[in-house]
Amino acid sequence: MISHFLKRDLKDSMVFWIILGLVSVAILGGYWWSHSDSLIMCLGWLYFIFSQFVTLNITGTLVRTDHMISRQYFLSLPLARNNFFFITLIRLSIFYLPLWLYLIVVVSLYSIPRKLYVLPNFYLSFVVFLFAISLTLIWWISHGLLYSLLLERSLRFSSSVKRLLMALVPMFLFLTEACVFFFCFFWALKLLLGFGALPYPSLEFPVILICLGVPVSITAITLRLSKTRWTSVA
Numbered sequence: 001m002i003s004h005f006l007k008r009d010l011k012d013s014m015v016f017w018i019i020l021g022l023v024s025v026a027i028l029g030g031y032w033w034s035h036s037d038s039l040i041m042c043l044g045w046l047y048f049i050f051s052q053f054v055t056l057n058i059t060g061t062l063v064r065t066d067h068m069i070s071r072q073y074f075l076s077l078p079l080a081r082n083n084f085f086f087i088t089l090i091r092l093s094i095f096y097l098p099l100w101l102y103l104i105v106v107v108s109l110y111s112i113p114r115k116l117y118v119l120p121n122f123y124l125s126f127v128v129f130l131f132a133i134s135l136t137l138i139w140w141i142s143h144g145l146l147y148s149l150l151l152e153r154s155l156r157f158s159s160s161v162k163r164l165l166m167a168l169v170p171m172f173l174f175l176t177e178a179c180v181f182f183f184c185f186f187w188a189l190k191l192l193l194g195f196g197a198l199p200y201p202s203l204e205f206p207v208i209l210i211c212l213g214v215p216v217s218i219t220a221i222t223l224r225l226s227k228t229r230w231t232s233v234a
Contacts, residue, residue: 020050020098040106047099081231088230092141103133125192128212132185139181139219143174146226177218184211 023046031039107129119125147170154166188211191204 016050016053020046024098037110040110044099044102044106047102051096051099082227085227085230088145089138089141092145093137096137096141100133100137104130119193121192121194125189128185128188128192131212132181132189132215135215135219136181139177139215139222142219142222142226143170143177146170146222146229147174149226149229177222180218181215184214187211 024043027039027043027046030036031043108126150166150170154163188208191208191211
């Protein structure tokens, strides 16, 4: 079942993958020639826009709500609804792989000072960094899925105030959660690398666990809410 969907998605978006590959080669060629950091930034924006644009083939748009029709159709099939949701997540995650690899490679090669390599907990911190990137992208995908469903639900309201609130409240929550993600991972990495000092050293490990646990909890809640909406026939 999953392979069927993935093959269809790759086939439908093959043109976009080819364009992405050609533009990536052109940008990397330009960087090899000029060593301009702005080209590396352009590459990141390219992968970000690609992930946002191509996933519309799966989630649909506000004007053309094909995914609502497809949801109703798939929910009528003899397939567990939870499986249907996670299949959708996997289909979406495929288009975020270039961005995921970009964040890992670019940050590793260009953003980490060499002097940090000799710190005792550097490799553990790098593992936490990889975990932070992966978890943030999972949260981003599930939040985007939930947001698209909430926006479509807002179209049913006759009051423009309700439609506006349905659009703005999730955006406010998204920005708040993004700040929490950044703050938690920043402090976790700072404590692991030894740049943060607490009044009591024995509190460092519990604080690190709390800093990692909060984003995990937010992601779990977001996944739960998006799964509930995505698998609902209403």
